[in-house]
Amino acid sequence: SQRSGGFLDDFLEDTRTDSGIDSYRSIVKPEDSREPSTDFGGPRDKLFSPDERLDSAYGSSSITVESLPPMVEGCTLSTAEEQQEQICELSEQEDLLTTITDDGDTILHLAIIHEDTQVALELIELFPKEVLDIQNNLYQSPLHLATYLNLTDVVSGLMKKGVSLELQDQDGNTALHVACQHGQMECASGMTRDVLPSMLAPVAETQNWRGLACLHLAALNRQHGIMELLIKKGTDLNIQEGTSGKTPLHLAVELHDVTSVKLLLKRGANVDAIMYNGCTPLHLAVGRQDAAIAHLLCQSGADRMLRNMEDETALDLADGNDDILALFPFDDIQISGRLVVGRNF
Structure with a gap:
């Protein structure tokens, strides 16, 4: 139709083109970005520089937020016949599907970046799945x-x-990782609602380049609702992150997050899971002098006598804390070679 043709002409005229999808997909990921870091003590505040507004092509492309609505003005899908006609026209215009900005963004990326939901939804209806999965130069899909x-x-x-x-x-995060890190509960729900647990498991257990799976990120960012959602979907409660072997329970203990600890224990997390250095959650709780969480772990059956690779039990890390020592029912406890007596165990 004339209106749809105008949309195509405007887009092709206003957009810089590269050699197309095939050449874009041949870009090799930098190997150094795949190496996990041992630094995952807290969430990353931003995925990208604030100046970029998430737009890897912002300033390099002639497409602007002002130009997007006119470009798709003729794309409204009012009837099934019109939709089919426009899809046929798009199929004939291969340049539209292979046209991306210098930094790899399609028109759909840009519509999303500028938070134009109506335009984005119309493009989603028009484009085939292959285009919807195009990743830009930062490896972000729509x-x-x-x-x-x-x-x-x-x-x-x-x-x-x-x-x-x-x-x-580029950080190894799937979209579900992003939802877990930033607390996007509705997005996480939308991504998992109609997905079978067997199909979701490989995604939920994928490690980003810092070695973190989705449940790790949810635990690190205290996203209790998302944690519950993932657990109900069958996510492995005891999955270990890739740098030191911590489970979500270890991470919750380190954060002194009683809510997460209770949630994980209630759902059946292994209270005696061990890190690569042999430490259990109880080792971490006692080492951090967190008597409340240590008590929760002991109530859940934590083995007080397990030793880490330094041959230490959790008791060895108590450092004279009376509240923690009270959790260990022995009458011959020695600390630093001295007998502990007169305590009410």
Whole structure:
């Protein structure tokens, strides 16, 4: 139609082109970005520089937020016949599907970046799945961006078209990782609602380049609702992160997060899970002088006598804390070679 043709002409005229999807997909990921770091003590505040506004092409492309609505003005899908006609026209215009900015963003990426939900949803209906899964030069798919910006309708639209949940960005995060890190509960729900546990497990257990799976990120960022959601979907409660072998329970203990500890224990997390250095959650709780969490772990059956690779039991780390020593029912406890007597165990 004339209106649809105008949309195509405007886009092709206003957008810089590269050699197309095939050449873009041949980009090799930098190997050093795959190496996990031992630094995962807290969430990363931003996925990208604030100046970029999440837009890896912002300032390098002639597409702007002002130009997006006119470009898709003729794309409104009012009837099934018109939709089919426009899809046919898009198929004939291969340049539209292979046109991306210098930094790899498609027009759908840009519509999402500028939070234009209506435009994004119309493009999702028009584009085939292969285009919806294109990753930009930061390896962000449209689903990554929609999740980061909490555009729940766009996430739902993408999921209905069957986009991949397994794609990882430059930090190794899937879109579900992004939701767990930033607390996007509705997005996480939309990505997992109609996915079978057997299909979700490989995504939930994928480690980013810091060695963290989805449940680790949810625990680190105290996203209790998302933790509950993942657990109900069958996520492995005892999955170990890749740098030191901590489970979500270890991480919750380190954060002194009683709510997460109770949630994980209630759902059946292994109270005696060991890190690569042999430490259990009880070792960490006692070492951090957290008597309340140590008590919770003991109530859940934690083995007080397990030794780490330094041949230490949790008791060896008590450092004279009376509240913690009271958890160990022995009458011949020695600390630093001195007999502890007169205590009410």
